[in-house]
Amino acid sequence: MVPPPDAKEPEPERRSQVQIYADILRLLQRKGxxxxxxxxxxxANLSHKRLLKYLEVLLIQGFIEQASMxxxxxxxxxxxxxxxxxxxxxxxxxxxxxxxxx
Amino acid sequence: xxxxxxPMRFYGFDTAIYAFAALIxxxxxxxxxRLHALTGKKxxxxxxxxxxxxxxxxxxxxxxxxxxxxxxxISGNLSLFDLMFNIDDLGFWIYGISSLVAYxxxxxxxxxxxxxxxxxxxxxxxxxxAYLNIxxxxxxxxxxxxxxxxxxxxxxxxxxxxxxxxxLIAGFHAALPFATFSRLLYVVGHFSLVLGFIAxxxxxxRVGK
Numbered sequence: 001m002v003p004p005p006d007a008k009e010p011e012p013e014r015r016s017q018v019q020i021y022a023d024i025l026r027l028l029q030r031k032g033x034x035x036x037x038x039x040x041x042x043x044a045n046l047s048h049k050r051l052l053k054y055l056e057v058l059l060i061q062g063f064i065e066q067a068s069m070x071x072x073x074x075x076x077x078x079x080x081x082x083x084x085x086x087x088x089x090x091x092x093x094x095x096x097x098x099x100x101x102x
Numbered sequence: 103x104x105x106x107x108x109p110m111r112f113y114g115f116d117t118a119i120y121a122f123a124a125l126i127x128x129x130x131x132x133x134x135x136r137l138h139a140l141t142g143k144k145x146x147x148x149x150x151x152x153x154x155x156x157x158x159x160x161x162x163x164x165x166x167x168x169x170x171x172x173x174x175x176i177s178g179n180l181s182l183f184d185l186m187f188n189i190d191d192l193g194f195w196i197y198g199i200s201s202l203v204a205y206x207x208x209x210x211x212x213x214x215x216x217x218x219x220x221x222x223x224x225x226x227x228x229x230x231x232a233y234l235n236i237x238x239x240x241x242x243x244x245x246x247x248x249x250x251x252x253x254x255x256x257x258x259x260x261x262x263x264x265x266x267x268x269x270l271i272a273g274f275h276a277a278l279p280f281a282t283f284s285r286l287l288y289v290v291g292h293f294s295l296v297l298g299f300i301a302x303x304x305x306x307x308r309v310g311k
C-alpha cells in the first residue's frame with residue numbers, strides 16, 4: 001500500500017547517552033576489540049563532531065584506548081570497557097523488566 | 103483491634119512477611135539507584151525512591167507489628183498510647199502513607215514525562231484508614247495494568263515476573279479491607295504479598311546473573 005503523500009515517517013526513537021556509549025563499545029566488541037574511527041562513525045550512526053565528544057569521554061573513563069594497528073590509529077576496548085558492558089547488560093535487563101526505557 | 107482480624111495461628115507470620123518484603127524492596131531500590139546513577143533519568147529516580155519508601159514502610163510495619171506481638175505474648179497488652187490507637191495502628195499509618203507515595207511514584211515512572219503531573223494529586227487525597235487500602239489497590243492496579251501491557255509487548259519473562267509481582271501486591275490491598283469480615287482474607291492477602299515479593303526477587307536474581 002502506498003502511503004498518502006502527507007503521511008509522516010515514524011520518528012526513530014532517540015537514543016540516550018548511555019545507549020550511545022554502549023553502542024560504541026558493542027561495535028568495538030563486534031569488530032574484535034578494535035576499530036578505526038571511520039568504522040565507528042558509520043557503525044554508531046553519529047556525526048563526526050558528536051563521535052569525538054563520546055570517544056573523549058570513553059577515553060577519560062578508561063573504557064577505550066588509542067592504539068596503532070598497521071600504521072593506522074584505532075580505538076580499542078579495554079577490560080574496564082568489557083566490565084562496563086557486562087554491568088550495563090544487567091542494568092538494561094532490570095530496566096526492561098519494569099518497562100522503563102534506559 | 104489487631105486480634106479481631108488476624109487468625110491466632112498466623113500471629114507473627116505477617117511480621118516475617120513484612121521483613122522479607124522490606125528486604126526485597128530495599129534490594130530493588132539499590133539496583134534502581136544504580137540505574138539512575140547511570141542514566142540520570144527522572145523515571146529511574148521515581149522507581150528507586152518508590153522502592154526505598156516501600157522498603158522503609160514495610161520495615162516500619164515489621165518493627166511495630168513485631169513489637170505488638172512481643173507485648174501481646176509478654177503482657178497480653180496490645181495498646182501503647184491508649185485503647186483506641188495502638189502501635190500497630192501507627193505502623194499501618196506510616197506504611198499506608200509511605201506506600202501511597204511510593205505507588206504514586208511508580209505510577210509516574212510509567213507515565214510519559216509530560217503527563218507525570220497528575221500523580222502527585224494522589225498524595226493530597228485525604229482518607230480514612232479503612233479506605234486507604236482501596237486507594238492503594240486502585241493505584242497498584244494501574245501500575246500492574248501498565249506492567250502487564252509491557253509484558254504483552256515484550257514477552258519477556260522478567261517483565262512477566264514484575265507484572266505478576268505488582269498484581270499480587272494489588273491482591274494484598276484488595277483483600278485487606280475485607281479482613282474484618284473474614285480472618286482468612288487477612289492470611290490470603292499476606293500470602294499474596296509474599297508471593298508478589300518472591301516474584302520480584304526472582305526477577306532481581308535473574309537480572310543479576
